[in-house]
Structures are given as structure tokens and as C-alpha cells.
Amino acid sequence: xxxxxxxxxxxxxxxxxxxxxxxxxxxxxxxxxxxxxxxxxxxxxxxxxxxxxxxxxxxxxxxxxxxxxxxxxxxxxxxxxxxxxxxxxxxxxxxxxxxxxxxxxxxxxxxxxxx
Amino acid sequence: xxxxxxxxxxxxxxxxxxxxxxxxxxxxxxxxxxxxxxxxxxxxxxxxxxxxxxxxxxxxxxxxxxxxxxxxxxxxxxxxxxxxxxxxxxxxxxxxxxxxxxxxxxxxx
Numbered sequence: 001x002x003x004x005x006x007x008x009x010x011x012x013x014x015x016x017x018x019x020x021x022x023x024x025x026x027x028x029x030x031x032x033x034x035x036x037x038x039x040x041x042x043x044x045x046x047x048x049x050x051x052x053x054x055x056x057x058x059x060x061x062x063x064x065x066x067x068x069x070x071x072x073x074x075x076x077x078x079x080x081x082x083x084x085x086x087x088x089x090x091x092x093x094x095x096x097x098x099x100x101x102x103x104x105x106x107x108x109x110x111x112x113x114x115x
Numbered sequence: 116x117x118x119x120x121x122x123x124x125x126x127x128x129x130x131x132x133x134x135x136x137x138x139x140x141x142x143x144x145x146x147x148x149x150x151x152x153x154x155x156x157x158x159x160x161x162x163x164x165x166x167x168x169x170x171x172x173x174x175x176x177x178x179x180x181x182x183x184x185x186x187x188x189x190x191x192x193x194x195x196x197x198x199x200x201x202x203x204x205x206x207x208x209x210x211x212x213x214x215x216x217x218x219x220x221x222x223x224x
Contacts, residue, residue, distance in 0.1 A: 033211065042119075042201055042214030043158075056211060091158065098210055104148070106158035 002026075004107035006092050012113045013082055021077040021110045025094030031102070032075050034067055035091040037109070043091055049075060050098050082114045118142050121202050121215035129223055134189040136218045138202030141183065145205045148212065149176050149187045152199040161187070161200075192222045 005024040013019050025032050031050055035043035045059040049069045057067070064082075069075040079086055089109040095102045119140045128134055138147070149161045162169050162176040164185065169176050173192075178185040189196055202215040 031210070035212075035214075040216075042203070042216045043212075045211040045213065048210055050210075056209070059211070093158075093212075103160055103163060104212070105160070106150075108155065108157040 004092055004094050004105050006090075006107035006110050008110060009108065010111045010113075012115060015082060015084060015114055017082055019079050019082055019112065021079075021090050021112070023075045023077070023092030023094075023107060025073065025075070025092070026096075026105055027073075029094035029096050029105075030072065031095040031098050032069060033093045033095075033104070034075070034077050035093065037089045037091055039088075046077070046090075055098075079112075082112075084114045087112055087114045117216070118206075118213050119202055119204055119215040121200075121218050123218060124216065125219045125221075127221045127223065128192055130193060132192050132222075134192050134196070134220065134222075136187045136200050136202075136220070138185045138187070138215055139183060140185075140202075140204050142204070142213075143207040144180075144183075145207050147178055147185050147205075148203045149185070150201040150203060152201060152217065158201070189220075194222045194224050197221050 007022045033048050034046040037043040047067045048056040052072045064080045067077045089111050091109045092107045093104045095104050122137045146165045148163050151159045164178040173190045175188040199217040199219050201217045203212040
């Protein structure tokens, strides 16, 4: 597609429920990143995929968070047993390759609210 | 202490003023990004720097690697420049961005 697409744009869920957030990167971009942005803060790194594999998942806060990218394109961030502290904007970015001189394109984010 | 610090956190100015936003970092980096975020969350990459200076329209970004400092300047500011400006670095040897907390800029007509 023309840009990085994230769905849904907004998600309200009850505490304890399971949610899935989807990221559709720019076609051909091999690198995909998930970030989380809490209100008034800069984004924080969650996980980085190069192709199908998670090259760095050091930012996932705990084992309730999991992400997959089975075919090296679309990625899904999965959150189990959601907590109110999970409320944030979840941002996805993609890049043509793993090298620092490639730029990043961000999606518009999914605003998750846990009530 | 955050690895990336921005100042000021909030900045309000009148249309036409020259704007400077500062970014300091405490780690070795491969590159530094300046990003713009409008309400609603969309982030746009403005510049990626590894040395020197870049200019695009009314925006200028500079970086001093030795001093671990970067600045973003906006000349002839306009209300449409109102946004959050975020500095982010790529730490040497890593592929992820580490972000500053952002600077909220408001330009009044």
C-alpha cells in the first residue's frame, strides 16, 4: 500500500480482555517496528521484526504481550488479560531494510483504551 | 535519566518568530531523527542526520556528534507548524529508535 496502515484506529476494551492490533507495512519493507506511546510521552520501543522473525523483542513489557509476522508482511500485536496501564497509542513503523540509512514510515497508530 | 532529553517541553511563540528545539543524548548513536507528530498520532519523519546540517524549506536541523547535541530550527514560524516535535536516536549496534519526550510547539497567529 501507499503507507503504513494500522487497524483499528481506536479500540476500547474491558480490563482482562484480549486484543489484537494489526499493522500493514509498506509493500516490500522488510523491517517492522512496534512502539507504544503513553500520554505526554515519547514512543517506547516494543519489538522489531526483520522479515518473519523477531530480531529484538526486548521492549515487550511482560509475557502478556506478543507479536507475530508470519509471512513477513502484516504484523499483529496481541495483548492478553489487558490492564488499565496498557492504555496508550500503539504505533507501527516500517523500513525498507535493516540499515540505519533507511528511513522509517510510521502508521497513524491504534489508540487502545482499557476500561 | 533518559537517554534522550529534549528542551523545552513546551514552547509557545508568535507567528514569524524563529524557533529552536534542542535535543541532547547520552549514548553513542548511528543517526538521529527529527519527527513531527500532529494530534491524532500520525508521525512524520522530518530529518535523519548523522553529521552536519540539513535544510528543508523553513526547517533546519543540525547535529554535533562530539557534544551529543542536535537542534531543530524553524524560520518564519506559522500556526500550521504547531505540533509535537520529537527527537529520536538509533543507538550504535541496535536497530530501534529511542525517543525523547517531545516538545509541544504552539504558534499563535
